[in-house]
Amino acid sequence: MYSTKNNLLIGFHGCDESIRDALLTRPHYIHKSERPFDWLGHGVYFWENNYDRALAWAKDKARRGEIKKPSVIGAVISLKHCFDLLDNQFIDALVTYYNLMVEYYNTIGKNIPENKDAKFDKFKDKLIRELDCAVLEFMHQKISEKIEKDVRENGFSTFKNFDSVRGVFTEGGPAFEGAGIQKKSHIQICIRNPNCIKGFFLPRKEIEFQ
Structure with missing residues (x-):
């Protein structure tokens, strides 16, 4: 029951200025990323x-x-x-789906995707996450198939598709000599259900307040 998060939070999306302006004036203009190496699967980041x-x-x-x-x-x-x-129960679940995916890929004679280093990344942080993306998308597909089967056979399902995926990542090399803290560590959010996005705004600079 703790997978439901009803609180609001702020997210920032890096993009070209033309995309920013389109989202401000046409907030339903939402492009979903579906690249094979998306870190948290397909969605809006x-x-x-x-x-x-x-x-x-x-x-x-x-x-x-x-x-x-x-x-x-x-x-x-x-x-x-x-x-x-960031919750162990979901990491454990993902391991289960990874094992199912490996079994399925072996059955059909398909190679398991791998996480790879990007040519421009000197820290070798495996920025091209084809394996992670494949496992997450395999999981979402299996959940959707289970829901459809349940509804077809019973008229309802206790399973639910996930609206979002959230993960923490450490990358970018040590912040200082000998550090375990990485320069580019961050929390990333992948929105699968666009209804999770309540609205867009133009970030403003903080000013002195007296």
Whole structure:
């Protein structure tokens, strides 16, 4: 019962300025990422309460020529039914689905995807997460299939599709010599159900208040 998170939180999405402006004026214009290496599976990605990290990510994309003008848009989010990888029960569940996926892939003669290093990443943080993405998407598919089967046979299901996925990541190399703290550590949110996004806003700079 603790998978339901009804509280609101702030997320920041790094993107091109054109995407930011489109989301502000047309908030239903939401592009879902479906790349095979998405860290938390397919969905809309946000840095949890981390504007600076979102902007740095967008600037990195601009330096590689992937976007033109780096920008950030904020969002008010409810995670709702969340697959939270900061909670051990969900990590244990993911291991179970990984084992099922390995068994299935072996049956059909398909190679298991692997997490790989990006060419530009000198810290070798396995930024191309094809394995993680595949396991999460396999899990979501199996849950959806179970729900459809239950509804077809019984008229209802006790299973629910997850609205969001949340995970913590450490990357970017040590913050200082000998540190266990990494420079780019963050909490990332993947929104699968767009109804979790309550609204977008243009982040503003803090001013002195007296």
